[in-house]
Amino acid sequence: MDKISRLPDELLVKVLTFLPTKEAVSSSILSKRWEHIWKWLPKLEYDDQHYSESERKRLRCFIVRSLPLHKAHVIESLRLKLSNSHYFKPQVIKWIVATAVSRNVRELDISYSSYPEKLNTLPSNVYTSKSLVVLKLSDWILLAVPPMVCLPSLKTLQLQQVAYFNEESLQRLLSNCPALEELKVDIWKDDNTRKFTIIVPSLQRLSLFIPFDYGIDGLVIKTPSLKYFKLRVHSSSSHYCLVEHMPNLIEAYIDVEFPNIKSLIESITSVKRLEICLEVLYEEGIVFSQLEHLKLCRCKDCTSNLLVRLLKDSPNLRVLNLYEMIDHYYCGIIPWNPPSTVPACMLSSLQIFNWSAYSGVPGERDLAIYMLKNASHLKTATILSDECDIPELEMLKELAFSSRASTTCEFMFD
Incomplete structure (x- = not known):
């Protein structure tokens, strides 16, 4: 301990950052040398999850005593995972957050659970912070944005079920938020917002989740600088949808169930890597000229027709994966209807074909044989079997001895 105590203050502070905040503060009792080191901690974290009421009381007393003594001119991050209780009432949490903002906090990560259920607001200085770079909010928080709001440094914003x-x-x-680069929005199923407008010229990453059967009236997305796009919307109702073209898009994850998808599909034609599950077939005349990696969820009735269209519309496709997205389930036997002409990508660019949860039923078998028979530049074909009535050995023989357009294709079956 004596050797460690001789280290410069900056190094001692760095050592303490690896400890939970409460333990780091308790280091002040070690010796006179350590008495004030904790006051310069750049990261603070308070968590009362799974605490008893007596433990929450002690944590509250600890925060009330220690936070005013904190001396760091810039707080790198404040993480709160607190609950509305007798000791952590809304005014206490507001005071903690407001204090951190006044100390030029760069990252705020706030999760606030409430029993009984009650929404709580943030202190007003959060919305005018010049230092805030990352803001993450989740659970029982009400986003009541005042007329005067300006977050010039904010680059990452996550709003999960607020x-x-x-x-x-x-x-x-x-x-x-003129500098915003990353936005994640998970809509709370009990919220009453029905129109969503996301217009952010600087945005590079966007993830939007609207829960199953949420009554959405309108969706507008204008993000010309976007590089990553994740959209999950499951709404059976018809609604206004305007998604403008994203010329810089590299990767997209699309899982949607709503009728009007024209502008959505047209907006992502520059994508290079695409994971997709659609309830309806998109219109003809759309070309994914830069698409190289495609992961197609096979759970919908239109999967066969969608695959044909995507193969025809992706002339430079190199990798094709058939799989099931998380929480999606295969709807049953889907007949394979091959296209009248072999898609260009199968004759020139397709090199890798992967299929997970293959069952060997007639439609699947026909599709697998078609791919092997017509993909002339295929290097590897990997098929992972699912539990089914057909023995694996029989499936393996059927595919392994089928004709192949590529003489160098390595076939793998598991």
Whole structure:
């Protein structure tokens, strides 16, 4: 301990950052040398999950005593995972957050659970912070964005199952984040917001999740700089949808169930890597000229027709994966209807074909044989079998001895 105590303050502070905040503060009792080191901690974390009421009381007393003594001019991060209880009432949490913002906090990560259920707001200085770079909010928080809002340094914003004061709240917040690069929005199923407008010229990563059967009225997305796009919307109702073209898009994850998908599909034609599951078939005339990696979920009735269209519309496709997205389930036997002409990518660029959860039923078998028979530049074909009535050896023989367009294709079956 004596050798460690001789280290410069900066190194001792770094050592303490590897400890939970409460333990780091308790180091002050070690010796006179350690008495004030903790006050310069750049990262603070408070978590009362799974605490008893007596433990919450001690944690509250600890925060109230220690936070005013903190001296760091910049707090790199404050993480709160607290619950609404007798000791952590909304005004206490507001005070903690407001104090951190006044100390030029760069990252705020706030998760607030409430029993009984009650929404809580943030202190107003959060919305005018010049230092804030990362803001993550989840659970029982009400996003009541004031008229005066400006977050000039904010680059990452995550809103997971929070509530919105009105339909303009999200749009107002986003329009005052000129440097925003990453946005993640998971809509709370009990929220009453029905129109979502995301217009952020600087945005590079966007993830939007709207839960199953959520009554959405309109969706507008204008993000010309986007490189990564994840969209999960499951809504049977018809609604307004305008998604503008994303010329810089590299990777997209699309899992949607709503009728009007024209502008959505047209917006992602520049994508290079695509994971997709659609309830309806998109219109003809769309070309994915840069698409190289395609992962297609096979759970929908239109999967066979969708695969044919994507193969025809992706002339430079190199990798094809057939699989099931998380929480998706195969709907049953889907007949394979081969195209009248072999898609160009199968004759020139397709090199890798992977299929997971293969069952060997007639439609699947016909598709697998078609791929092997017509993909003339195929290097590897990997098929992972699923539990089924057909013995694996029989499936293996059927595919292994089928004709192949590529004489160098390595066939793997597991």
